[in-house]
Amino acid sequence: MNYRFSSKVDTFTSSAVREILKLTQRNNIISFAGGLPAEEHFPxxxxxxxxxxxxxxxxxxxxxxxxxxxxxxxxxxxxxxxxxxxxxxxxxxxxxxxxxxxxxxxxxxxxxxxxxxxxxxxxxxxxxxxxxxxxxxxxxxxxxxxxxxxxxxxxxxxxxxxxxxxxxxxxxxxxxxxxxxxxxxxxxxxxxxxxxxxxxxxxxxxxxxxxxxxxxxxxxxxxxxxxxxxxxxxxxxxxxxxxxxxxxxxxxxxxxxxxxxxxxxxxxxxxxxxxxxxxxxxxxxFDLDGHIEFVRGEYEARMRQMADLLKEQQWPGVKWNEPKGGMFFWLELPESVDTAELMKTAVDFGVAFVPGVSFFADDAAKKNRLRLNFTHNDFEGTIEGFKRLNRAMETVLVK
Amino acid sequence: MNYRFSSKVDTFTSSAVREILKLTQRNNIISFAGGLPAEEHFPxxxxxxxxxxxxxxxxxxxxxxxxxxxxxxxxxxxxxxxxxxxxxxxxxxxxxxxxxxxxxxxxxxxxxxxxxxxxxxxxxxxxxxxxxxxxxxxxxxxxxxxxxxxxxxxxxxxxxxxxxxxxxxxxxxxxxxxxxxxxxxxxxxxxxxxxxxxxxxxxxxxxxxxxxxxxxxxxxxxxxxxxxxxxxxxxxxxxxxxxxxxxxxxxxxxxxxxxxxxxxxxxxxxxxxxxxxxxxxxxxxFDLDGHIEFVRGEYEARMRQMADLLKEQQWPGVKWNEPKGGMFFWLELPESVDTAELMKTAVDFGVAFVPGVSFFADDAAKKNRLRLNFTHNDFEGTIEGFKRLNRAMETVLVK
Missing domain, CATH: 3.40.640.10 (Type I PLP-dependent aspartate aminotransferase-like (Major domain))
Structure with missing residues (x-):
């Protein structure tokens, strides 16, 4: 049987995040990849x-x-x-x-x-x-x-x-x-x-x-x-x-x-x-506004923890801004680093993030960016995740 | 603001059934229109x-x-x-x-x-x-x-x-x-x-x-x-x-x-x-197969009731086949009847069906067909619905 797909079928690509999500569901990986809320706070x-x-x-x-x-x-x-x-x-x-x-x-x-x-x-x-x-x-x-x-x-x-x-x-x-x-x-x-x-x-x-x-x-x-x-x-x-x-x-x-x-x-x-x-x-x-207020506080604490961890690492040439809300840190690495390559190393070390290239619409994509989610992991998980992430970073960053 | 819709936007038509469903939700109408299961049998x-x-x-x-x-x-x-x-x-x-x-x-x-x-x-x-x-x-x-x-x-x-x-x-x-x-x-x-x-x-x-x-x-x-x-x-x-x-x-x-x-x-x-x-x-x-067996029996009984009612009406020139399963009777009326027009009369009498024309893909649509659902109404509702439907039919069928 010869399937005659639409001319647009090749534009239906799978998202990097969804593929990483699949990966992290199968392995013992600490994931900073998906935009996942904290499960323990679901009402x-x-x-x-x-x-x-x-x-x-x-x-x-x-x-x-x-x-x-x-x-x-x-x-x-x-x-x-x-x-x-x-x-x-x-x-x-x-x-x-x-x-x-x-x-x-x-x-x-x-x-x-x-x-x-x-x-x-x-x-x-x-x-x-x-x-x-x-x-x-x-x-x-x-x-x-x-x-x-x-x-x-x-x-x-x-x-x-x-x-x-x-x-x-x-x-x-x-x-x-x-x-x-x-x-x-x-x-x-x-x-x-x-x-x-x-x-x-x-x-x-x-x-x-x-x-x-x-x-x-x-x-x-x-x-x-x-x-x-x-x-x-x-x-x-x-x-x-x-x-x-x-x-x-x-x-x-x-x-x-x-x-x-x-x-x-x-x-x-x-x-x-x-x-x-x-x-x-x-x-x-249910007091939805009260619940949101609670979750917001928890997420802010997680964001602050990750901000502190980022500072502690002293990764040379790595920059970021503190998020004013939401779920993500956006990191800029030295020009020489391709975060899609870094991701492979990171997964070997048991940690995941999203390489930045997927967030750019056109050819001018920056290869040295990556996204970290701070809402999903608890404090302990984030600390362990950063240890692993640091090992991956050490392979590309010259201290 | 001038909205520049896609060239296909006019092909997004609303279905006759969904519109009728809306109508029947607002009024005290007995509906044979939607393909609705019997609510009383939901598990x-x-x-x-x-x-x-x-x-x-x-x-x-x-x-x-x-x-x-x-x-x-x-x-x-x-x-x-x-x-x-x-x-x-x-x-x-x-x-x-x-x-x-x-x-x-x-x-x-x-x-x-x-x-x-x-x-x-x-x-x-x-x-x-x-x-x-x-x-x-x-x-x-x-x-x-x-x-x-x-x-x-x-x-x-x-x-x-x-x-x-x-x-x-x-x-x-x-x-x-x-x-x-x-x-x-x-x-x-x-x-x-x-x-x-x-x-x-x-x-x-x-x-x-x-x-x-x-x-x-x-x-x-x-x-x-x-x-x-x-x-x-x-x-x-x-x-x-x-x-x-x-x-x-x-x-x-x-x-x-x-x-x-x-x-x-x-x-x-x-x-x-x-x-x-x-x-x-x-x-x-849950015994899903047992439940399906039960629902199937109920629907067959409702189908038989409607088959009997259809026979009783003795509507001249109206033909149908007994369904072998599913949810619908499909009626053929005399050539002269436009069921979309009949529907307006029917709604005035408090009953609804789906005019057949919506089920045809092209210009050769038959205007004298209509669809009746037999699964949604209970015996009493169906009897009352048929009284109303008969009143509507009498306006177009010559006995």
Missing amino acids: VAAIGEAFQRVLAAGNKALQYGLTEGYTPLRESICEWMGRKGIKVTPEDMLLTTGSQQAIDLLTRIFIDAGDVILVEKPTYLSALQVFRSYGARIVSVDADEDGMDAADLAAKLKQYRPKLVYVIPTFSNPTGKAWSVERRKAVLKLCRENDALILEDDPYGELKFGDASVAYPSIFSLDEHPNGSGVVYTSTFSKTVAPALRTGWVMGDPEIIRHMTRVKQAADLHSSSLDQQTLYQLMKH | VAAIGEAFQRVLAAGNKALQYGLTEGYTPLRESICEWMGRKGIKVTPEDMLLTTGSQQAIDLLTRIFIDAGDVILVEKPTYLSALQVFRSYGARIVSVDADEDGMDAADLAAKLKQYRPKLVYVIPTFSNPTGKAWSVERRKAVLKLCRENDALILEDDPYGELKFGDASVAYPSIFSLDEHPNGSGVVYTSTFSKTVAPALRTGWVMGDPEIIRHMTRVKQAADLHSSSLDQQTLYQLMKH
Whole structure:
């Protein structure tokens, strides 16, 4: 049998992180690779109670649901976001299988092969996977600690006429930085002027460290919305509750949400409504904000531990910035080091990270970067992981 | 803001059934429209127990999972299918968000705009939605009570060189018929000879009525497999356990499964692993086959009730065949009746069905067909629904 695959099939690449995740599941490896939350902090008992409430409400809970998602959960999310200053109604919202699906559906309704998408340099590797799978031309925009570079963005908006601009402005993956408010406003203004829709991916916004009074308003909330919004916003329960429930949401202009809903209907009818109903009961009967506050504190402590360990190593020529939130350290090694090669050595020593090259959209990829997750391992695991990582580093760094 | 959607966005249509489902959720309507299982037979207590077992096994249950799906569930499905004579290993299987997602992913890896897909006449409307969304050219093949017409298929394989042939050979949606073994073999042979991959959609195979000794072997099992298989097979727990868990599976040649897994990784990372783990515990500790046997008996009784009611009405010029399994009656009305118009009247009288036109791929759509679901309503509901349906019928049928 000769299989006649689509011409795009070769663009469906497997992500480095997913492959590493597989590897680490099989071996006794300490992994700083995946963006995994701390398992010991999952609200297991509360999820169990929420699930029993769902089943107690009657058999209808197990029937087919709406493509848009379970209405009471959409209402709860709207109310919750309202308390954070983001006004949105359930009609402007679609529930998805994680925010990954929101990225996929939005790309599917906007991109024809050859259309341009602008991204940060560097950016989330699995978003790049999606964009490539639809034949998009991905162009990366320079960035500094305050966010996307406005001058470079302006030039690339004119040059490429992109349909979409994909950003993670709050505790970005992989760099952990937070854009300044001024930069958010500048990017929004430029994109609106050029009819380039912003896809704001915000999985980490709740995981903020340091001074609680410092606010990072979403770009979505800085725009008038939802009608005619220049921003589509997506977030998820994967980092605040648990990933296994695979529940994300996406909000934006009703016309966009309507098109996304239609294509989702074809893609999978709807996401798990059992998970959605469980999350609704959880939001109703469990102190989610208190839980997030707790997790945030734990993650900040883990981040500080890793920051201290990084300093202690005194690895020559290795630089990083302290993340303002989220899940990752982003390390720059000396130019001579190829972190994809280093990774092989590291796995031999029993430790894993993600080589930086996967986070770059185009040929200008930096080979001397790597990403470390600090949320998944406990203190002990991180100390042991750093011992192993240090052994790997010693093979490439001259002290 | 001027949204620059993809050129395909107009092909993302909403399905008639989903729209009707919305309607029936809002009003006091008796619906024969959706392919909904009977809610009162969902194994709620067993699902609750299975879920508690999942949580009791530890926090890791709530972590990210593999794109391929929860390995123990894939193993259990393989074992279960093995007992039905279908040999498959977990490596040749991917878990999906219902079998709907399997249809979407397979289409995505095979179809470029303009490629041809052959389908039965009539066929599952939401598969048509998927195919259209990828710009496929859909050509329908004639069929009789024994299945797809081999001569017409042979001619169309030569004429169109289709990449895919989509079929529901066992208790088809919408017609409820079961293909003969001879026809299955003939279609398989023809498709293999022409390098046209068969997508065998089998959501209803377990819901078999009548003589238990009559077997309907899947086309997948009639082929050598899985390496080089000419068939990709998909099924789901939606009709045998419950739809809200949104868990389906797809099996086929490892190369095809590998490509589907990669594109699923981009589409949503993985489906709800909480649902998958719950189903694993359910298969382990609950008599699933016994439950299916029970549901099958209930559905057969409901089918017989509706068959009797149909006879009693003595609607002039209305024809149907008794389904051999599954969930649907497929009615042919006099040529003069447009069932889309009749539907409006029916809704006014408080009853719903699906107009047949949605199940036809091309211009040769028959306007005088309609689909009735017999599994969702209980005896009382069905009697009342038929009273209302009769009132609607009286407006178009001359007694």
